Amino acid sequence: MTQPDLPDITTDCAIVGAGPAGLMLGLLLARAGLDVTVMEKHGDFLRDFRGDTIHPSTLDVMHELGLLDELLKLPHTQASRLHAEIGGRDVTLADFSRLPTRCRFIAFMPQWDFLDFLAREAARRPNFHLVMPAQVDGLIEAEGRIAGLRATTPRGALTLRAALVVGADGRNSVVRQKAGLEVESFGSPSDVLWMKLSHQPGDPPYVMGHGGPRQGFVMVDRGDYWQCGYVVRKGSFADVKAAGLEAFRAQVAAVSPLPASRMEEIASWDDVQLLSVRIDRLKRWWRPGLICIGDAAHAMSPIGGFGVNLAIQDAVAAANILTRPLKEGRLAARDLAAVEARRRFPTWATQKLQLMMRRGRRQREASGEERAGGPPGFLRSIARWPLLAHLAGRLVGLGFRPEDVRGARERNSGSAAAI
Incomplete structure (x- = not known):
């Protein structure tokens, strides 16, 4: 009817x-x-794997509305800095500690x-x-x-x-x-494959990380699990799947700071979600x-x-x-x-x-x-001149017109x- x-x-x-x-x-x-x-x-x-970063500019809006304290009672993690592993060492990519805001951190x-x-x-x-x-x-x-x-x-x-x-x-x-x-x-040369991996004692201490050669790898700390993003060439997901799940696990393990055994948690392609970047x-x-x-x-x-x-x-x-x-x-x-x-x-x-x-x-x-095998040039620049991390923190945390x-x-x- x-x-x-x-x-x-x-x-x-x-x-x-x-x-x-x-x-x-x-x-x-x-x-x-x-x-x-x-x-x-x-x-x-x-719905998983949506944008989960709440920046200082948004936290300021929540404060202006009188809602910040209640919002921050919800489960979240805070990052006053964003880090990457480059050339085997930890590098601060963005530093929010000097921002002229109420909250000098990103809330995940x-x-x-x-x-x-x-x-x-x-x-x-x-x-x-x-x-x-x-x-x-x-x-x-x-x-x-x-x-x-x-x-x-x-x-x-x-x-x-x-x-x-x-x-x-x-x-x-x-x-x-x-x-x-x-x-x-304006196009984009890449896509992101998202997955979840468990968070274990002894894992890297940073809230967000990035590593690897042409394919980047991003980790966001969700408390009891890592939200991981693996960057691939635009439109190549079908080729990745054709090579098989075992080959994919090996590729991710090669750029991830987590133990290779952790990749066994990717049990099937249902555990991998494609974000088509544009x-x-x-x-x-x-x-x-x-x-x-x-x-x-x-x-x-x-x-x-x-x-x-x-x-x-x-x-x-x-x-x-x-x-x-x-x-x-x-x-x-x-x-x-x-x-x-x-x-x-x-x-x-x-x-x-x-x-x-x-x-x-x-x-x-x-x-x-x-x-x-090198990281993107802007990462290498920040690694070479650490003061750029404060500029990056301002651009990421506040944007161009809060x-x-x-x-x-x-x-x-x-x-x-x-x-």
Whole structure:
């Protein structure tokens, strides 16, 4: 039996995607008194190997919202420095100890815990609504602007009319595809194969590590296990699988500081998940009545863990700029353009930095300056000049343009009413 269609819903803002960008924006707009509906295609947040780094800039946002102490009660690990093993010695890649922030560390926290925390906080407000699972099928256009969306839910079809639709549905965004927004791709020469390995006494003492020759190896300490990423040439996963699981274990063991016997925990290819790496961004982030933020507007390489934190900063900027026009019923194209203008430079600069890291290595390999067994050039530079670790810490920890929640400092000091 087919489900009857649900009644049409009208909301101030319809957000597609309950990731970091979508839930943070939903929380901020709901705190401001706007009616917000967030649509998420999955039924829960439990997906492995998502961006799990919460940077100092995001921790500052949580402090401004009065939520930092409660957030840090959740299971997590902290890293005041990021390390790599290069040439058999431990090298500090990024040092956060001198940042002008409240938290001089990165928090490694499973993303599902972070998202669940944001969703619970937002749900304290009766004007916040989270619909999951809900698959967006199309956008509603009226009088030259986007005026809502249509979605399918287990309870039937849903029509949602809104003053603003926000695409925050990730790098494979349905919203940006349905809106016909043009994507500019910058490619990537690599993919990442993610896996879990147990954490044992005597394992390396650092929270994040990187080692190996052409294929890099990253380890993130999750307490009772390591989240490990093995970098391979773009599109080569099929070749890796064709060579067999035993050969793969041997390749990982060759670049991992963990004992080779630990690789037996990779029991089948089901224990290996592919992250297809790409770098892209929209040529324009908006249409009248619609804007994309986070990965939907700009997919990032996992280098530096920038993606989650850029998404959060996008959400803060969008809330700062769009709240008043939405509340006053006068949202215009210039407001959406202002969000893009505010966030385009940090997006461009971060992607430029990631591309320069890869380009520099390819140029050295082509000229013969970098031997096949050497680490990327930017790692060798930091190893040679340790003061660069503080610069890297600032770029990773704060980014190129950290955002403040508008009015948060005044509210925290009691000089203004809460949003």
